[in-house]
Amino acid sequence: MTLEELHEVIKNCTRCPLHKTRRNAVPGEGDIKLGIMIVGEAPGASEDEVGRPFVGAAGQLLTKTLAELGIQRGDVYITNVVKCRPPGNRPPAREEAAACLPYLLKQISILKPKRVVALGAVSAKTLLGLVGKEVEKVGDVRGRCYPGKIAGVQLEICVTYHPAAVLRNPRLGEDFRRDIATFFKGGLDRYF
Numbered sequence: 001m002t003l004e005e006l007h008e009v010i011k012n013c014t015r016c017p018l019h020k021t022r023r024n025a026v027p028g029e030g031d032i033k034l035g036i037m038i039v040g041e042a043p044g045a046s047e048d049e050v051g052r053p054f055v056g057a058a059g060q061l062l063t064k065t066l067a068e069l070g071i072q073r074g075d076v077y078i079t080n081v082v083k084c085r086p087p088g089n090r091p092p093a094r095e096e097a098a099a100c101l102p103y104l105l106k107q108i109s110i111l112k113p114k115r116v117v118a119l120g121a122v123s124a125k126t127l128l129g130l131v132g133k134e135v136e137k138v139g140d141v142r143g144r145c146y147p148g149k150i151a152g153v154q155l156e157i158c159v160t161y162h163p164a165a166v167l168r169n170p171r172l173g174e175d176f177r178r179d180i181a182t183f184f185k186g187g188l189d190r191y192f
């Protein structure tokens, strides 16, 4: 299956109840040329509206942070753990995340990232859980990278705050920017 074919499957998916309330599924977008994939929690209202990830206020902060590092957003593959918007932007339910997880696994197996940047608690807990690491609070693992194998792909899972959390609490901004810089610089130096 190609990435484009997978995106089509996701757009038509009815595996969990979120399909009933979405306007558009949000499979993901971008390129893997830097070897890095960014994984957030779930689409919000702006993303649901247009079917693209990280296009609202949090997405603009992410795009700006990447641009300040000289990284074109289009050179990074960006997606979420859950591909359809939970109503009212509530966190995805465990069953919804479980129903959607095979799509993230398939994206990893197709794209073979060297590094996956997990934004926020839902993404960090999901991805680190796949390599056997339990996470209580994102603050316990933030700013670090953990090696592991997901969907047969050896990679590193690197954790930082979700940009929506940075918007709510600007004091997290410095750590967020430093983490993104470290994860991308380390990735670029090490693999390219």
Ligand code: SF4
Binding pocket: 010, 013, 014, 015, 016, 017, 018, 019, 025, 082, 083, 084, 096, 099, 100
């Ligand atoms: S959230 Fe995932 S599993 Fe649920 S309907 Fe959307 S694509 Fe399918």
